[in-house]
Amino acid sequence: AQTVTQSQPEMSVQEAETVTLSCTYDTSESNYYLFWYKQPPSRQMILVIRQEAYKQQNATENRFSVNFQKAAKSFSLKISDSQLGDTAMYFCAFMNYGGSQGNLIFGKGTKLSVKP
C-alpha cells in the first residue's frame, strides 16, 4: 500500500524568506502523480502544484517549486519570497497512475506559519 509521510508537523518562516517542506512516499508503482495542496484557515483545499512521475523536470508554479527525487521517493516543496497569505496547512498527496479508484493518498500535513 502506498503511504505518504510529512515529517515536519509545524514550520515557521519570516516573510520574504524561503522555506522547504519535506515529503516522502512509499510505492512499488513506477507511474504516479504527486501533489501539494494548501489548506488555509478557510479550510478550502487548494491545489498548489503537481508532478508527473515520468517527468524528470521539476514542476514550478510562480513562487512554488518542487524537488522531485524519484529514486529517493522524495517530493519537497519550496516556497520562495514567502507571503503572509502562504500561512496554511500543506498536504503532500500521491495518486497511482491508471488506478480506477482515483484515490489521493494524503500525508498528515505540515502547518506553515509566515511571520511578518
Add this chain to the structure above:
Amino acid sequence: EAQVTQNPRYLITVTGKKLTVTCSQNMNHEYMSWYRQDPGLGLRQIYYSMNVEVTDKGDVPEGYKVSRKEKRNFPLILESPSPNQTSLYFCASSQGLASRNTQYFGPGTRLTVL
C-alpha cells in the same frame, strides 16, 4: 465560475438522525469523490463515482452511502450517524478518467454528531 459546492457548510446533529450532505459541480466532471479529514490523519477517501450510476467504496466507507443519479450531483448520506463520524467532509471532482489526477475540492462541511 467553475466550482464544487457543498451544503450545508456546518451541521450539528444527534446520533441516529439521518442526514444528507449535498455536493454539486458545474464543470461537467465525470469523476466525483468524498473524503473525510480528521486531525492528524490527513484526508481519507469514503466513496467515489466514475460516472452516472457508477459508484464504489473508498478506504473508509462504513456508515456512509452515496448516489449518482445526475452527473453534477453526488450526495453523501449518513443513514444513522454516530459520534465517530464527526469530521470535516470534502467533495471533489475531476474531468474524467484521463484527467482525474487533478481533483478540485469543495469548501468542506463540518459535521458534529452528538
